[in-house]
Amino acid sequence: MEHVDLLIEHGHVIALDAAGRRIPDGTIAVKGGRIVAVAPGPQLRDRFSADRVIDASEKYVFPGLVNTHIHSFQTLLKGLGRDRPLLDWLAVSIRPAAPRLDGEATYLGAAVAAIESIRSGVTTVVDYNYAHPRPGLADAAIEAFAAVGVRSVYARSFSDRAFGEGAGPLVEPPAVFLADIDRLAAKYDHDDMVDIWVSPSAFWNMTETGLKETAEFAADRGLAVTMHIDETVVDDQDSLARFGRKALPYLADIGMVNERFLAVHCVHLDDEDIEILRRSGAKVSHNPVSNMLLGSGVSPVQALAEAGVTVSLGTDGAASNDSQDMLETMKLAALLQKVTRRDPGVMGAGQVVRMATMGGARALGKEDLIGSLEVGKAADLFIYDPWRAKSSPMHDPVAALVYSSGEDNIRTTIVAGRVVLEDGVIVGVDEADILRRAQRAAEDLIRRSFGRSPATT
Secondary structure: OEEEEEEEEEEEEEOOOOOOOEEEEEEEEEEOOEEEEEEEHHHHOOOEEEEEEEEOOOOEEEEOEEEEEEOHHHHHHOOOOOOOOHHHHHHHHHHHHHHHOOHHHHHHHHHHHHHHHHHOOEEEEEEEEOOOOOOOHHHHHHHHHHHHOOEEEEEEEEEOOOOOOOOHHHEOOHHHHHHHHHHHHHHHOOEOOEEEEEEEOOHHHOOHHHHHHHHHHHHHHOOOEEEEEOOOOHHHHHHHHHHOOOHHHHHHHOOOOOOOEEEEEOOOOOHHHHHHHHHHOOEEEEOHHHHHHOOOOOOOHHHHHHOOOOEEEOOOOHHHOOOOOHHHHHHHHHHHHHHHHOOOOOOOHHHHHHHHHHHHHHHOOOOOOOOOOOOOOEOOEEEEOOOOOOOOOOOOHHHHHHHOOOHHHEEEEEEOOEEEEEOOEEOOOOHHHHHHHHHHHHHHHHHHHHOOOHHHO
16 A cells, blocks of 8 residues: 555545546545545545545535735734725725834734635635835745745735825835845745745836836746736826826736736726737736725626636735635625626636636646646645535535635645644644734734724724
């Protein structure tokens, strides 16, 4: 018998591979963080022994979800500036607080974001982090993700133009932020658990020089780029005023938009924009909850998908959501398209789950590593317990995952073969201690930012 690290037995495996396999009484064998076998249990029981066996009887095993857009530091700012549009919300919540972040607060914000992610079945996150008021904050977030155990893409973000009220303190010269990306890539970008990306901030927060230097830098180093695009009409208005072209065509002209470009939000697109995304091979991160909360509009994600553009899902930051719950995001992604098009069949549960798994994997260029349960891929998965009032009785596990699930259904989460959530308990860090410390750090941040207690902010 071949000895492996982990066996998951007796689960109903929803592989989400190209064949769409569903394997009742399935077994998954894991060695060195990778899947070495996934098949009906009777085929494998005499082939493997293991250091550890997890019994998934009466449960479902899904590939881990991929959240392609968060801002982890915003976890400390949940609920601030509610009921305002984007720029007004930034002015009264993010911009007063972000310049006062320190390493401890950044670490705790990222740790809470990672814990909530794992509890909602997420195994990979893209942290689009634009708050760098002092050196070393990127390191704090990356180390928090590693401690909790989530796979991460750290998209080191920046602004070199102050646009709108309170934007000045986070402005950085291009030489500073590009040098820091080089430093981070040299330090962390050496295994599958951490990738370093480039992420210019919103279009209106970047100068022409900053945008062009960023495009050249990313191309020279072979780094992927992610950027907020057309979240509101301001992007195109600003681009037309400065450059005589809309934002996405302008970025395509300077070489930013290609197969390694992940465009975030993409709410206000026209046919020309969709064609640019299709032709370039760029990907999209759809963030329905924050788009709804800020009143930004509805992204034409079904039109993008029909054009052949890869669409993934993101929660956005916890200050414009106000959570990191991907289960909620999947449900609202489906419902928003249905009600906008007045067609309940326009986006089904199966499509939404694939957006959150293989869509996310393709958006990150990691489709050979994550996104489905197949031999050779990373053992990134979660075990779903249907025996909860919200999801029971169950008839279709995929539909139940999207429409009738909560974090309590996610009992076990595994990342690269490491159990990070076991029977509802976070493993490896003291969750209660982190939550208490994060509460204190958030309250202190609010007092220092607004000069009053959080209760009166």
